[in-house]
Amino acid sequence: xxxxxxxxxxxxxxxxxxxxxxxxxxxxxxDSPLEAAVIEVVGTNTNTIxxxxxxxxxxxxxPKKIKLKISHLNCKDLFKEIDLRQSESLSFYMDHHVESLxxxxxxxxxxxxxxxxxxxxxxxxxxxxRNSHDGLTGVLEQLSGVHALSTGNSIAKPVIHxxxxxxxxxxxxxxxxxNQQWGQDHAPNVDVNAFDNVRVIKxxxxxxxxxxxxxxxxxxxxxFPKKIDSLYGKTILSGMSNGKGASLVSSWTRSFQNGTxxxxxxxxxxxxxxxxxxxxxxxxxYNQKNVSLAFGKNDTESDWKIYFSYFNNETGxxxxxxxxxxxxxxxxxxxxxxxxxxxxxxxxxxxxxNTHYTTSIDYSKYLNDKEKLSLKYSWQKNNRKEYDxxxxxxxxxxxLHLNLDTHHFNSNYEWTSSFAEVNSGLFFEIQNNFSTxxxxxxxxxxxxxxTRFGSYITAxxxxxxxxxxxxxxxxxxxxxxxxxxxxxxxxxxENYGPRLGPYVINEVLSQKLVKxxxxxxxxxxxxxxxxxxxxxxxxxxxxxxxxxxxxxxEMFSDGLHHxxxxxxxxxxxxxxxxxxxxxxxxxxxxxxxTYIISPYITLGKNFIIIEQSxxxxxxxxxxxxWEYVPINAIFKGVDLDLSYKINRKLRLRNNTSWVEAVNxxxxxxxxxIPALTIKNQVEFSIPNWERFHASVISKNVFHQHxxxxxxxxxxxxxxxxxxxxxxxxxxxxxxxxxxxxxxxWGPYQLFSSNINISLSFDNILNxxxxxxxxxxxxxxxxxxxxxxxxxxxxx
Amino acid sequence: MLKxxxxxxxxxxxxxxVVSCDKDDSPDPENEEEAITKAVLVVTNTSDNSxxxxxxxxxGHHHDHDDDHTDDGDDDDVDDHEGxxxxxxxxxxxxxxxxxxxxxxxxxxxxxDVTKEIIEExxxxxxxxxxxxxxxxxxxxxxxxxxxxxxxIHLKTEWTTTSAAIVDIVAYLIHEPITKTGVSTRTDLxxxxxxxxxxxxxxx
Numbered sequence: 001x002x003x004x005x006x007x008x009x010x011x012x013x014x015x016x017x018x019x020x021x022x023x024x025x026x027x028x029x030x031d032s033p034l035e036a037a038v039i040e041v042v043g044t045n046t047n048t049i050x051x052x053x054x055x056x057x058x059x060x061x062x063p064k065k066i067k068l069k070i071s072h073l074n075c076k077d078l079f080k081e082i083d084l085r086q087s088e089s090l091s092f093y094m095d096h097h098v099e100s101l102x103x104x105x106x107x108x109x110x111x112x113x114x115x116x117x118x119x120x121x122x123x124x125x126x127x128x129x130r131n132s133h134d135g136l137t138g139v140l141e142q143l144s145g146v147h148a149l150s151t152g153n154s155i156a157k158p159v160i161h162x163x164x165x166x167x168x169x170x171x172x173x174x175x176x177x178x179n180q181q182w183g184q185d186h187a188p189n190v191d192v193n194a195f196d197n198v199r200v201i202k203x204x205x206x207x208x209x210x211x212x213x214x215x216x217x218x219x220x221x222x223x224f225p226k227k228i229d230s231l232y233g234k235t236i237l238s239g240m241s242n243g244k245g246a247s248l249v250s251s252w253t254r255s256f257q258n259g260t261x262x263x264x265x266x267x268x269x270x271x272x273x274x275x276x277x278x279x280x281x282x283x284x285x286y287n288q289k290n291v292s293l294a295f296g297k298n299d300t301e302s303d304w305k306i307y308f309s310y311f312n313n314e315t316g317x318x319x320x321x322x323x324x325x326x327x328x329x330x331x332x333x334x335x336x337x338x339x340x341x342x343x344x345x346x347x348x349x350x351x352x353x354n355t356h357y358t359t360s361i362d363y364s365k366y367l368n369d370k371e372k373l374s375l376k377y378s379w380q381k382n383n384r385k386e387y388d389x390x391x392x393x394x395x396x397x398x399x400l401h402l403n404l405d406t407h408h409f410n411s412n413y414e415w416t417s418s419f420a421e422v423n424s425g426l427f428f429e430i431q432n433n434f435s436t437x438x439x440x441x442x443x444x445x446x447x448x449x450x451t452r453f454g455s456y457i458t459a460x461x462x463x464x465x466x467x468x469x470x471x472x473x474x475x476x477x478x479x480x481x482x483x484x485x486x487x488x489x490x491x492x493x494e495n496y497g498p499r500l501g502p503y504v505i506n507e508v509l510s511q512k513l514v515k516x517x518x519x520x521x522x523x524x525x526x527x528x529x530x531x532x533x534x535x536x537x538x539x540x541x542x543x544x545x546x547x548x549x550x551x552x553x554e555m556f557s558d559g560l561h562h563x564x565x566x567x568x569x570x571x572x573x574x575x576x577x578x579x580x581x582x583x584x585x586x587x588x589x590x591x592x593x594t595y596i597i598s599p600y601i602t603l604g605k606n607f608i609i610i611e612q613s614x615x616x617x618x619x620x621x622x623x624x625x626w627e628y629v630p631i632n633a634i635f636k637g638v639d640l641d642l643s644y645k646i647n648r649k650l651r652l653r654n655n656t657s658w659v660e661a662v663n664x665x666x667x668x669x670x671x672x673i674p675a676l677t678i679k680n681q682v683e684f685s686i687p688n689w690e691r692f693h694a695s696v697i698s699k700n701v702f703h704q705h706x707x708x709x710x711x712x713x714x715x716x717x718x719x720x721x722x723x724x725x726x727x728x729x730x731x732x733x734x735x736x737x738x739x740x741x742x743x744x745w746g747p748y749q750l751f752s753s754n755i756n757i758s759l760s761f762d763n764i765l766n767x768x769x770x771x772x773x774x775x776x777x778x779x780x781x782x783x784x785x786x787x788x789x790x791x792x793x794x795x
Numbered sequence: 796m797l798k799x800x801x802x803x804x805x806x807x808x809x810x811x812x813v814v815s816c817d818k819d820d821s822p823d824p825e826n827e828e829e830a831i832t833k834a835v836l837v838v839t840n841t842s843d844n845s846x847x848x849x850x851x852x853x854x855g856h857h858h859d860h861d862d863d864h865t866d867d868g869d870d871d872d873v874d875d876h877e878g879x880x881x882x883x884x885x886x887x888x889x890x891x892x893x894x895x896x897x898x899x900x901x902x903x904x905x906x907x908d909v910t911k912e913i914i915e916e917x918x919x920x921x922x923x924x925x926x927x928x929x930x931x932x933x934x935x936x937x938x939x940x941x942x943x944x945x946x947x948i949h950l951k952t953e954w955t956t957t958s959a960a961i962v963d964i965v966a967y968l969i970h971e972p973i974t975k976t977g978v979s980t981r982t983d984l985x986x987x988x989x990x991x992x993x994x995x996x997x998x999x
Contacts (some may be wrong), residue, residue: 324970324987331982338985339973389971389987391829391919392912440828447822483822508824509902515821562987617853619831619990717981720927722963 017062021082022089025054025070034072034094038226042067042079042300045258047227067369069300070094079369114219115423115458117470117528118205118542119585119598123198129792130742130760133238133247133269136170136192140218144655145202145598145639147674150774151185151563152318153274153783154286155352158188159773161202161600162635162659162673163215166551171209172220172358173307175378178406178431179356180445182553184775185563189311189356189382191290193236193249193267195220202598202639203581204524204546207456208412208423211474211524212548214579214602224298225253225261233795242762242786243285244343245271252795259298266291272345273316277766277784282341283316283348302365311356316347320779321563322389325621326714329565329778330727337780350562353385353398372414380406388562394440400559401436402445424457433552444559446484448552453477470528478549480518484556485511490569500572520549520576540585550574554608554628563776564729567616571628578605596641604633609663609670612710624712633670635661653681660706668708675704675732675772691748697740704732704772733777736769738762747794756792761785826901831909831968831990833898838883841890841953849881851992881994883964885931891954892936895922897968897990910950913968917942920989921972922949925981928962931955931996946975962996 025034033054040047041058050056063085070078070092078094114120121143131139137148137156149164150156160168170177170188172195179189192198199219204210206217233252240246251265269288274281289312296305319339323329332338357380364374382405385398410427431450435443454476461469486496488510506513528542556570583600611629615622637659645651656678661670678700685693712727741764746756766785770777832852839846885891897909913920917940924933932955935947942948965981973985 322971322987324989325991327981327991328986328988335982391916391970391989392909394829435822437823437825439825442825442827443822485822485824506821509826509904511824513821513824619834619851619853619992620988621991717925717927717963717965720929722927 017060019061019063019084020087021058021061021066021084022087023050023056023058024089024091025050025056025072026091026093037070037072037094040069040071040227040300042069044300047257049226049228068092079366081369114199114201114206115208115421115460115470116201116205116472116526117460117468117530117540118201118203118526118583119540119587119596120219121200121202125196128192128198129236129790130758132193132236132249132790133240133245133788136188136190136198136218136220139192139198140200143200144641144679145637145657145659146200147657147677147773149184149672150771150776152284152321152774152776153281154271154284154315155185155187155317157181157184157186158218159672159674160200160216160218161602161637161639162661162670164672166554167213167215167548169206169210169213169217170220171206171217173222173360174209174362174376175358175360175380175408176210178380178404179354179382180384180402180404182551182557185352186384187315189313189354190220191267191288191292191309191311192220194222194251194265194290194292194309196223197221202600203526203542203583204544205470205472205526205528205542207458207472207474207524207526208425211454211456211476211546212522214544214546214548214581214604222263222294224303225255225263227257227259227298228255229257230255231795235793235795236790237793238788238790240271240786240788242783243271243274244345245269245285259300259303261294261296261298263294264292270345273341273343274783275343276337276781277768278781279337279340280343281318281320281337281780281783282339282344283319283346283351285345285347286313286315287347288313296362302363304364305360305362307358307360307362309356309358311354313352313354314347315352315354317350317352317563318776318779319348319350321776322350323562323565326565326623326712326727327621327716329729330714330716330725333728333778349387349389349396351387353387355381355383357381370416372416374412374414376408376410376412378406378408380404380408382406390440397438397440398436399439399441400444401439403434403436404431405434406431419462421460422457423459424455426453426455428453442487442558443485444557445552446482446556446558448483448556449481450552451479451481466532468528468530470526470530472524472526474524476520476522476524476549478520478522480516480552480555482514482516482518482552482556484514484516484558484572486514486558487511490558496572516572518555522547522549522576536588536590538585538587538589540583540587542581542583542585544579544581544583546579546581548577548579550577550608550628557628560623563779566612566624566626568610569625569627574608574628574630575606577608577630579603579607592645594643597638598640599638600636602633602635603664604631604635606630607633609633621714624710631666632664633661634664635659649685649687651683653679653683655679662706669706671708671710671730672773673704673706675735676702678702692743692745694741694743697742699738699740700735701738701771702735707732729778732772733770736767736771737765738767738769739764746792750793752795754794756794758788758790758792760788760790762788827899828901829909830899830901831897832900833906834968834990834992835896835898836883836992836994837894837896838885839892839894840886841892847884849883849994851881851994881992883994883996885954885956885996885998887956887959887998889956891956893924893933893952893954895950895966895968913948913950914940917948918944919971920948921946921969921975921984921986922966923969923978923981923984924949924952924964924966926962926964926996928960930957930960930998931962942975944975948975956998958998960996960998962998964994964996966992966994 025037035052037050065083068080140146140158147159148156202216235250238247247269249267253263255261267290272285274284292309294307320337360378362376366372384402386400388399408429412425415422429452456474458472503514503516504512505515525545531539581602586597613627614625640656642654658676661673681697683695710730741761744758747754768781834851836849899907936951936953939947939951968990969986970989971986
């Protein structure tokens with residue numbers, strides 16, 4: 001391309017494109033050079049990468065106005081217009097918030113603009129890969145303030161600051177995961193290995209994505225491929241002794257100079273029955289198969305992406321936990337475990353089978369150097385089947401079979417300048433839940449059609465180098481069209497007639513079909529300040545005001561929970577829930593000793609919990625009935641992350657989480673609140689062993705002494721006498737210590753690949769323990785020692 | 796350009812909305828297909844073939860948060876079966892045939908005999924009487940179902956009484972017991988309880 005310059009200057013050869021632009025990329029805060037920043041000339045295919053000294057050179061430039069886009073993994077994109085008339089050497093300052101991972105307690109990234117001043121906790125690649133076989137919750141649990149609410153050992157969902165389920169949002173590639181998240185025994189249907197970045201915000205501070213998750217938000221994101229001709233990938237192969245399981249995770253990216261890329265990722269996991277220290281946990285194996293594909297193009301001024309993912313898992317439920325009535329529950333609690341079969345890979349009933357498909361299309365465009373517009377459409381299709389031990393013709397029929405389709409469309413407008421960032425947008429969503437008929441058991445969740453739309457605006461204002469302010473506002477309109485069958489017995493005992501009678505559209509046998517439209521309008525608001533007191537010390541203050549509409553399960557669930565021998569009923573008259581959270585972050589980022597101390601308090605009004613309310617008789621005996629009720633609640637807690645680097649070879653880390661939650665009217669503690677948890681870690685390497693490092697991790701979970709009393713009394717025969725016995729489902733188990741050891745070797749060069757090998761031990765002492773947050777704790781010990789060999793290859 | 800995108804998006808959203816909202820078909824009702832709502836115990840005196848039939852049927856709610864309930868008991872005190880216990884009159888030093896059958900009457904107009912299913916799945920089921928007194932001996936009776944391992948499932952049992960006594964009995968239909976041999980208490984059986992009935996045997 002020949003360019004005739006109209007701006008002839010004193011240079012003789014100015015009409016030729018032979019100018020050279022040299023530049024240096026510098027971190028705005030530390031004044032240190034930034035390596036691996038990508039510098040692109042907007043509107044051309046020219047790009048380059050900065051060296052270790054932050055330097056780059058663009059040659060063969062024509063004398064004209066050019067626009068540079070400078071991007072870096074941990075920074076916001078920087079646009080700079082340069083009127084190039086002669087070869088020049090310039091410096092570019094980037095807003096870069098991170099020092100090397102070694103120096104900070106918790107890795108922090110600004111890869112993608114979450115539009116918040118809230119503290120973002122991020123997991124490093126090695127922390128993520130270490131638990132790649134373990135699912136999302138296992139990966140997240142490494143962070144302070146995050147726990148796992150589990151059903152056995154392979155089904156777990158994250159608990160953040162004492163909240164879980166519908167109060168936690170999981171956002172993957174900008175899509176809010178919709179997968180029947182209300183259920184305590186429903187693990188998120190997403191493969192953590194499909195994402196490069198795993199981040200957590202401990203509060204509803206990402207109103208750009210969601211406004212109804214007071215507990216916190218998990219953000220999973222793939223990083224943008226570089227604009228170079230390349231084929232790269234990563235493969236992780238793990239073998240586990242406990243369960244004789246294996247997992248293979250592999251991802252590959254083909255990228256081109258012009259910004260086009262294709263990414264494919266897959267995960268296969270298989271495990272047989274896991275083992276407690278003294279016995280096999282029968283029917284606890286699992287199979288998982290996931291695939292994701294992305295195809296897109298990152299142009300300088302616009303990008304688009306088509307994404308598809310498939311998630312499939314089959315998980316066995318501990319055989320011992322299948323009980324029929326409260327008497328069985330009592331016998332289970334009194335025994336160590338009931339069923340011990342020989343080890344097997346076979347997964348029998350009871351089990352869960354989940355499939356989740358995602359398709360999404362993204363497009364975004366820089367309208368100019370300040371404004372960016374993004375559009376996104378996503379379709380999620382979730383299928384959940386739960387199989388119980390059944391009799392007769394229904395033996396192999398799922399007793400729960402739900403199909404959830406969610407279409408989501410949103411647009412985001414972003415305006416950025418040196419002193420502010422503003423995001424605003426509109427979204428629209430339709431969700432259809434269909435319960436496949438013919439299960440031979442009443443629907444746990446009714447059929448419904450949910451329509452949501454709304455808008456949001458968030459802003460971050462950089463007052464000066466020391467002050468950042470954040471504000472956000474989100475409104476949602478939500479309408480639920482529900483078709484629900486009520487059994488006449490329930491209808492009469494609850495006296496639904498006067499209030500729901502007008503909505504009855506059909507009566508069959510002993511049931512009434514009610515069609516209702518329930519509408520909620522919710523407003524959520526947040527405000528935050530980040531104050532840099534000195535170069536090292538930062539204080540953050542976040543306030544979240546969150547309105548959450550009750551979810552369908554809270555309003556309409558209707559069914560029997562086999563593992564707890566209890567019947568659960570929704571409350572059709574629930575109002576929206578309001579929570580207010582105040583969270584402080586005291587952070588010291590640099591130096592040998594670094595820390596984050598985060599105390600918080602959450603007040604919940606109309607806070608929806610499930611509570612025991614009575615009994616229902618059947619020929620199996622009396623079943624406790626649990627119902628959703630609104631209460632006033634107060635959560636108080638503190639998270640602590642400490643890191644002390646003694647020297648280059650030795651570092652100590654600690655993370656501690658404490659939370660307490662009570663009903664503020666009755667002062668009764670809430671159920672399933674994590675106990676005090678302290679994790680200590682010693683990381684060390686050995687002189688002269690260049691490619692080796694290791695860490696010892698001890699996790700201490702204390703006894704939870706705050707719990708509500710939900711015990712029942714049942715009569716049973718014992719030693720020839722009829723006696724009344726307490727079925728103690730309330731008392732939390734004793735505390736325990738889980739000691740782990742990680743040994744890592746590498747990287748070793750093999751052809752063009754880097755290889756890392758690690759040998760990890762979990763519960764190395766083979767300690768017998770039970771975890772309060774494991775719903776199957778009544779039926780068996782938790783899992784015993786596991787030795788994992790992991791091979792990680794970077795291609 | 797921008798306007799164009801918005802227009803397309805808007806049209807797209809409208810189409811979605813229209814397509815998705817077109818959902819007015821009512822779902823079909825689901826019935827509890829494998830529930831057991833009734834157990835029938837037929838007790839026959841083998842000396843004169845006289846028999847007595849006892850129906851065990853419980854269905855009811857018991858709520859402590861509603862206003863107008865007339866439950867007399869303490870709310871925390873859970874009696875497995877409300878009301879009077881069934882009394883089975885037996886004579887001492889006699890033999891009786893006890894035969895138990897199960898029904899699903901979730902749909903009152905359609906009573907389903909579940910016993911057939913239990914017999915078909917004999918390997919996975921067992922019936923067990925747990926007694927507070929050892930003066931009665933219970934054995935599998937002629938015509939009882941035997942599973943593939945040769946173990947009787949005790950749907951038909953022969954009771955031999957000795958001295959006079961009042962005996963509390965809890966009987967369980969158990970799904971997938973861990974064993975059927977060497978059983979002396981309910982705990983030995985494991986499995987899940989599909990039905991549980993209680994009665995008193997009055998041996999006179």
